[in-house]
Amino acid sequence: MLFQDIMLGLDRFWADQGCVIALPHDTEVGAGTFYPTTFLRSLGSAPWRVAGVAPSRRPADGRYGDNPYRFQYFFQYQVLLKPSPLDVQQVYLDSLYALGIDPHAHDIRFVEDNWESPTLGAWGLGWEVWMDGMEITQFTYFQQVGGFDCRPVSVELTYGLERIAMYLQGVDHAFDVEYAPGVTMGALRGDFEVQHCRYNFEESDAELQRLLFDKYEFEAKRLLELGLIHPGYEFAMKASHAFNLLDARGVLSQTERQTYVQRVRRLSEASAREYLSQLGELETAPEAS
């Protein structure tokens, strides 16, 4: 199955489950969880179902394309269902059929995985889903987001598309995956990956990123105070990416790193607070201790 057919198959499947098929957000994020359609919409009481491809950037994870599984830019397929359906495990297994995988023909396991994002003030419990010993999905019941307890609880499903495609196509490197007929992932993204690795690890200007972080943080706070949640949260995402670049560049001491994490976290929490406040649910939202 072509890489693009995997994405289209999941879109079709989750659209049929009542999900909005959302387009990728055009700000750099470390994971689909940062998307406003996940982070903000998992807060508050209103039901919500969304799915879609979430390109993600983790500068520190780049390996110049040498490692078959690790990249600084990769595709997650992100699903958020609120409240979490009682039959969500079965629905997830059904989604594998959309990828041409018969779950009965494979060893599918749900292995405990407790997820935490310090920069988002979020944590959840769930599993890594293993297929024949390889992790293909993260399955998480959100317990807290932005420092607030989730009521009701959302479930987030994150498929690792590259490795699923590698498995389905029987290739050993994500760059060998056939994305579209006659076009490999490597042809599409190889140069991009290698050049960004050079930038992230060797060429990015740490002083510029520090300055940008300060400016983004200031702007996020200012906008959130004006009640402009969406622009404000976008600057929080930009600050988070600037921090990730500094982290990849190896210029942060352990203490400094912690301070940056806390600064991003405060922006996430302020965004969550303002979002709940505008929903009129701040008073009823149980704040985590």
Place this chain on the structure above:
Amino acid sequence: MADLLFEIGTEELPSWYVDEGRTALAQLLEERLADAGLAAERVRGFSTPRRLAVLAEGLPERSASREELRRGPAAEVAFDDSGAPTRAARGFARSSGVEPDALEIRDTDRGRYVFARLRRGGDPATEVLPPLLADLVHDLPAQRKMRWADVSTAFVRPVH
């Protein structure tokens, strides 16, 4: 005598809880049955990645009868000069489900008090068990519990 099999169906438990949960469930059920006057002859736990179960064998069909003393107001405010029960005593008798005549005065280390003698137990196990088992699911100890959907119960993984 009867046997009780109780199962909690869950989504995949963390591996550490498959053993821990089995032991905890058997222990807690054993304690709660004894407290309710339904002590079983033998209690055994079972578990799989998606299920905790407990088998209590040799369970009485009714809970054991026993008497319990419930303390009420001080004796001096419970009866007036003529020895008739005051409002305080009548209220205590009513809330204890006994007649005012049946109240007893007993000496305690804090003075003389009125007591009601309550009969407890003798209830069919089929009535005692449903709330007892529901509480078992709530109270089962675990290091870390989670919530799901809009269900108010917390457990190690969602219960079905």
